Amino acid sequence: MPKAKLDAIDQRIIGELQADARLSNVELADRVGLSPSPCLRRVKRLEQEGIIQGYRAVLNRDGVGLGFSAFLAIKIEGHANEHAVAFEDTVCAMPEVLACHLVSGDSDYLLEVVTADLEHYRQFLVERLLNLPIVREVKSNIAIQTRKAAAALPLTHAP
Structure with missing residues (x-):
């Protein structure tokens, strides 16, 4: 599988979602310096490309x-x-x-x-x-x- 080309904004989006996947799109867009629509398009693209494979809660074992x-x-x-x-x-x-x-x-x-x-x-x-x-x-x-x-x-x- 070829490596995905992630630009700085993609990396910030992924980093923010790894830290808190419960962020709303508006909060995420604000944190990465985009307006909500382009931010949502990027998140959807990252999901479709399989970079973001899912969302889950991290539990205390x-x-x-x-x-x-x-x-x-x-x-x-x-x-x-x-x-x-x-x-x-x-x-x-x-x-x-x-x-x-x-x-x-x-x-x-x-x-x-x-x-x-x-x-x-x-x-x-x-x-x-x-x-x-x-x-x-x-x-x-x-x-x-x-x-x-x-x-x-x-x-x-x-x-």
């Missing part, structure tokens, strides 16, 4: 009872594409899985998982993940403390 986080390094059996895609589709459909990355190195995938507590994590791991026939090995890293999560993407790289 402990506050909603999902304070247990783990990062799982997973090795799979074989690497036939159809089996890997089936694995990806399966784990991405699991609500506990916040992120699934195909990675290089000692593992094939890195998952970020949240559950209520260690017992719920054990159930997820033993009863669901390890029951997938393609899973060969799982190494879990338990988060002891989270200092930063769900951060906005840095936009300073764009020309």
Whole structure:
């Protein structure tokens, strides 16, 4: 997928929406120095191009009872594409899985998982993940403390 060409105004729009997606179009336009109509056109274009993929609330994990986080390094059996895609589709459909990355190195995938507590994590791991026939090995890293999560993407790289 080719990289989008974002000008300075696009970058400011995206930055403002990452910080507060509840801004009205009028507030957003004022913050980025446009009138409301051109601002709305830009936002719609960014949505249509897939740069803005959606809007959501960022929740306090402990506050909603999902304070247990783990990062799982997973090795799979074989690497036939159809089996890997089936694995990806399966784990991405699991609500506990916040992120699934195909990675290089000692593992094939890195998952970020949240559950209520260690017992719920054990159930997820033993009863669901390890029951997938393609899973060969799982190494879990338990988060002891989270200092930063769900951060906005840095936009300073764009020309």
